[in-house]
Amino acid sequence: MASQTPAVVMDNGTGYSKLGFAGNDSPSFVFPTAIATKSQGGGAGGSGSGRPAVANKPSFLTGGAGPSGHLSGKRGTEDLDFFIGDEALSASAGPGYGIHYPIRHGQIDNWDLMERFWSNSIFKYLRVEPEDHYFLLTEPPLNPPENRENTAEIMFESFNCAGLYIAVQAVLALAASWTSSKVQDRSLTGTVIDSGAGVTHVIPVAEGYVIGSSIKSVPIAGRDITNFVQSLLRDRGEPDSSLQTAERIKEEYCYVCPDIVKEFSRFDREPEDRFRKHIVKHPNGRSVTVDVGYERFLAPEIFFNPEIYSSDFLTPLPNIVDTVIQSSPIDVRRGLYKNIVLSGGSTLYKDFGRRLQRDIRHMVDARIKASEARSGGAKSGGLEVQVITHKRQRHGPWFGGSLLGQTPEFRSYCHTKAEYDEIGPSIVRRFALLGGPGST
Amino acid sequence: MPAYHSVFLDEPNQHLIGNFALLPLRTRTRGPALQLPPLPANLTDLTIDASHESYDPLDEVLSLFRANTFFRNFEIKGPADRVLIYGILYVSEVLGKIKPGMGKREAEKAVMNIALDTNFAIPGDAGFPLNQAFEAPSDRNSAETLRQYLMQVRQELATRLLNRVFADGTNVPSKWWLSFTKRKFMGKTL
Numbered sequence: 312m313a314s315q316t317p318a319v320v321m322d323n324g325t326g327y328s329k330l331g332f333a334g335n336d337s338p339s340f341v342f343p344t345a346i347a348t349k350s351q352g353g354g355a356g357g358s359g360s361g362r363p364a365v366a367n368k369p370s371f372l373t374g375g376a377g378p379s380g381h382l383s384g385k386r387g388t389e390d391l392d393f394f395i396g397d398e399a400l401s402a403s404a405g406p407g408y409g410i411h412y413p414i415r416h417g418q419i420d421n422w423d424l425m426e427r428f429w430s431n432s433i434f435k436y437l438r439v440e441p442e443d444h445y446f447l448l449t450e451p452p453l454n455p456p457e458n459r460e461n462t463a464e465i466m467f468e469s470f471n472c473a474g475l476y477i478a479v480q481a482v483l484a485l486a487a488s489w490t491s492s493k494v495q496d497r498s499l500t501g502t503v504i505d506s507g508a509g510v511t512h513v514i515p516v517a518e519g520y521v522i523g524s525s526i527k528s529v530p531i532a533g534r535d536i537t538n539f540v541q542s543l544l545r546d547r548g549e550p551d552s553s554l555q556t557a558e559r560i561k562e563e564y565c566y567v568c569p570d571i572v573k574e575f576s577r578f579d580r581e582p583e584d585r586f587r588k589h590i591v592k593h594p595n596g597r598s599v600t601v602d603v604g605y606e607r608f609l610a611p612e613i614f615f616n617p618e619i620y621s622s623d624f625l626t627p628l629p630n631i632v633d634t635v636i637q638s639s640p641i642d643v644r645r646g647l648y649k650n651i652v653l654s655g656g657s658t659l660y661k662d663f664g665r666r667l668q669r670d671i672r673h674m675v676d677a678r679i680k681a682s683e684a685r686s687g688g689a690k691s692g693g694l695e696v697q698v699i700t701h702k703r704q705r706h707g708p709w710f711g712g713s714l715l716g717q718t719p720e721f722r723s724y725c726h727t728k729a730e731y732d733e734i735g736p737s738i739v740r741r742f743a744l745l746g747g748p749g750s751t
Numbered sequence: 752m753p754a755y756h757s758v759f760l761d762e763p764n765q766h767l768i769g770n771f772a773l774l775p776l777r778t779r780t781r782g783p784a785l786q787l788p789p790l791p792a793n794l795t796d797l798t799i800d801a802s803h804e805s806y807d808p809l810d811e812v813l814s815l816f817r818a819n820t821f822f823r824n825f826e827i828k829g830p831a832d833r834v835l836i837y838g839i840l841y842v843s844e845v846l847g848k849i850k851p852g853m854g855k856r857e858a859e860k861a862v863m864n865i866a867l868d869t870n871f872a873i874p875g876d877a878g879f880p881l882n883q884a885f886e887a888p889s890d891r892n893s894a895e896t897l898r899q900y901l902m903q904v905r906q907e908l909a910t911r912l913l914n915r916v917f918a919d920g921t922n923v924p925s926k927w928w929l930s931f932t933k934r935k936f937m938g939k940t941l
Contacts, residue, residue: 543930546930546931546933546934547926547927547929547930548851548926548930571818572755572814572815572818575814575817575818576797576814578927579797579915579918580797580798582919586927602926604927605817605927609821616753616821618753618754618821618822618823618824619821619822622823625824
């Protein structure tokens with residue numbers, strides 16, 4: 312039986328969790344990585360949300376249940392009183408529940424809550440028997456091996472899952488880019504630009520292994536773009552400048568332009584074509600119209616000109632990518648420039664890849680020219696810079712996991728329950744490289 | 752990619768006072784500036800290209816204003832950049848005078864009030880905000896020439912800006928332009 316079931320692919324990010332089955336085109340569930348628990352639960356995970364305590368009923372009101380009036384007697388059921396995902400958000404809006412985010416900066420922060428989050432993910436959302444399925448989980452680059460061991464402990468001992476593979480998100484994002492027609496050889500060498508809600512990472516990967524010393528992160532990502540759109544709306548005094556509206560505008564209308572001055576004059580010359588109107592419907596039936604203008608191209612511009620948004624971080628994304636590649640080992644740089652892969656929701660703007668490619672290429676060409684001049688007559692063969700835009704960018708790591716999890720040899724790369732029982736948690740410190748040379 | 756610089760940086764034979772360039776303008780107001788030929792019939796303020804012979808620093812100020820106001824840092828690369836800085840700061844000041852409720856007439860009056868005012872700070876004066884970057888004129892005569900040149904810049908820029916702000920003919924100032932009043936180029940105001 313276990314040999315026919317598809318692998319379960321779970322990508323738990325700081326903002327959203329993506330759950331689904333290997334071989335599918337898109338995740339079955341995407342919801343916030345949030346969990347709502349009873350704030351006064353006494354359970355190990357409740358880190359206290361600062362809500363006032365719900366008054367305990369005097370014991371005579373709890374009926375004849377005897378010890379249930381006592382806190383320790385209740386503990387068994389209180390552990391089960393929680394919600395995850397969107398339900399958690401709505402539960403926390405009401406009284407009695409506090410919201411927690413078990414993942415911080417990509418890494419699991421609270422293991423007890425994460426275990427409960429996973430148990431609901433598996434039993435309530437995916438509705439699978441973990442004994443029958445192999446699991447593919449993701450981890451951020453530079454995740455400490457202890458975290459892997461903790462994860463394995465929970466997956467094998469609490470859920471008794473059949474087999475487990477833990478992959479690095481950046482490597483999966485590279486695998487997801489194989490669907491693009493621009494990728495000819497399915498190599499696992501490339502630079503991954505992963506931009507989600509909170510932070511943007513630039514991660515060089517050589518033959519499936521992350522070059523940890525060269526990773527750089529940029530404190531500009533989706534949330535900053537939303538805030539910037541909001542501030543532009545406020546400057547103009549639009550009738551609705553809430554964060555939700557700003558987010559909708561960001562997602563629906565924004566694009567990357569080649570040059571902001573030219574784009575401004577284009578707005579002057581073709582106003583009908585460029586300015587848009589966004590209609591916000593309020594729940595009470597009223598609707599207001601918000602004009603959408605320069606933020607269409609200014610908002611994503613903060614990746615390329617951070618100065619227009621922030622005063623403390625000023626390095627443009629193309630420069631960061633260039634620095635990252637230049638600080639990687641010299642024999643892989645060519646491959647890193649040739650395969651720059653986008654991943655995450657904040658890379659979905661139209662022409663994002665094209666602008667990035669152009670800016671990086673300018674820098675590379677200028678450097679080659681300078682070194683040609685210094686060498687006195689030597690000619691360089693040039694360096695290919697290619698940014699890969701593909702259709703699976705939004706859930707890149709999840710899709711890469713789905714792609715690799717459906718291959719026939721996937722199971723042989725996993726560690727099984729039996730192996731875990733024999734060797735112990737340290738077994739998950741090493742995994743054979745999935746999708747590396749020799750496979751597929 | 753940092754803020755945008757002037758295309759007139761490499762212009763030969765610049766007339767300098769202090770380290771401020773007195774570039775030729777396309778204006779009919781009187782003053783020391785050399786005259787550029789007027790716009791040909793097939794071009795407008797909006798469609799003129801930077802390589803055209805009638806393109807002047809004020810066209811440039813208006814086209815770079817919206818982009819450059821987002822920047823707080825600006826490296827001055829030459830005398831022509833100082834014209835650009837002055838122009839952009841002045842446009843900010845003028846925009847501040849136009850209030851959303853004003854009609855064209857009313858706005859014109861408010862704007863021309865400061866455009867025609869002869870009592871403004873020039874480089875070297877105590878009230879001028881950018882004295883670290885701008886040299887004071889060497890003598891009284893050149894100070895007077897600089898003042899007259901800036902006067903021309905101020906009047907011409909005010910007229911052209913009003914045309915842009917009231918471009919759509921509805922007698923309501925464009926909110927797209929007015930949204931820039933709160934931003935300060937280089938964190939400075941005139």
